[in-house]
Amino acid sequence: MHETDGHTRRGFLLTVGATGSVGLAGCTGTWMGAGPEGEAAADDGESPAATILAAGSLQHALETGLAPAVDVPIRVEAHGSATVARLIAEGQRDPDIVTVADTALFEAPLSPPWYATFTSNAxxxxxxxxxxxxxxxxxxxxxxxxxxxxxxxxxxxxxxxxxxxxxxxxxxxxxxxxxxxxxxxxxxxxxxxxxxxxxxxxxxxxxxxxxxxxxxxxxxxxxxxxxxxxxxxxxxxxxxxxxxxxxxxxxxxxxxxxxGSPISYGSTVRHRSDAALSVFAAHTTGDYLADAGFLLREEFPHYEGAVPDAVRRATTTDREASALVEAISALTVRH
Missing domain, CATH: 3.40.190.10 (Periplasmic binding protein-like II)
Incomplete structure (x- = not known):
């Protein structure tokens, strides 16, 4: 007996827009070496953007799901999470937002004062x-x-x-x-x-x-x-x-x-600004995660450490906006 539930080859259609940060589509670009691990690339000279150094498994979702749902340009660089942690610990990267696929890496070597656990996987x-x-x-x-x-x-x-x-x-x-x-x-x-x-x-x-x-x-x-x-x-x-x-x-x-532990993705803001907070809120609460195949739980995002009030306000506002958009969509379908 096969241990598969009949998942079939299919095109992936990503629907976004109900994350609460509704506005002009953001954009992605190469930032300090997006691409194969350990390779660097030059900055492409675009206008200021919120920079995210992220786990490689999030790259596609960030570029095709999160970016169109926010009105702040996003610059993404993706690597394996242990490499992400090492690049920051060694001072080779200094992103606005850092996201890893295992919150154990926030215990060491990164040790941020706070972080949010916001999604899971299998x-x-x-x-x-x-x-x-x-x-x-x-x-x-x-x-x-x-x-x-x-x-x-x-x-x-x-x-x-x-x-x-x-x-x-x-x-x-x-x-x-x-x-x-x-x-x-x-x-x-x-x-x-x-x-x-x-x-x-x-x-x-x-x-x-x-x-x-x-x-x-x-x-x-x-x-x-x-x-x-x-x-x-x-x-x-x-x-x-x-x-x-x-x-x-x-x-x-x-x-x-x-x-070993249940898979947990964590994110924190290293350099606080209105742009970074807006992107972080959509990043950690957006519907794009479920659309992209990640696993969500009712308790997400879950915070550890001394979370700044500005971060809590930003994510709360984003969740409320998302709930409002969903309610309006439901009413539209019924009528």
């Missing part, structure tokens, strides 16, 4: 049904069997650079415990040649370099690729299984030990 096994290896994943009784056999060209990200990389290892270790007949998957499957930058991972399907990839759910949704939904006991999406997730860990090159 680890999935995405695959390309147009390749022989992808079809092996689709046809497998157990999704891990063709990966163990080496019959699939697999892609994953570097655990030393971003949370998706070490969360992939967590998922494999949890899966080995979940399935009674599974081998030690964390040792059996990973190979160094499988490593790709987070921002280029799913693009490997288009180039034909990989058949399948451990990815976040939103990454498969936004590219319209099929994926295997993994059990919530292993996909790191469900707070009800937090104790189970915490039994696995990975140590970063810095020596910091990261323990």
């Amino acid at each position: 680890v999935v096994l995405a695959y390309n049904p147009d390749t022989e290896g992808g079809r092996r994943v689709a046809d497998a009784d157990r999704w891990y069997e063709p990966l163990v056999d080496g019959d699939v060209r697999l892609g994953r990200t570097d655990p030393d650079r971003d949370p998706l990389g070490y969360r992939t290892l967590f998922t494999l270790e949890l899966a080995a415990r979940h399935y009674a007949d599974a081998p030690a998957l964390r040792e059996a499957i990973p190979r160094r040649r499988q490593i790709y930058p987070e921002t280029a991972l799913i693009g490997g399907f288009e180039t034909g370099s990989i058949d399948a990839a451990f990815a976040y759910r939103n990454m498969a949704v936004e590219r319209g690729y099929d994926y295997v939904d993994l059990p919530d006991r292993i996909d790191l999406s469900d707070p009800a299984h937090a104790d189970r997730y915490s039994t696995v860990s990975y140590t970063l090159p810095s020596g910091q030990e990261i323990r």
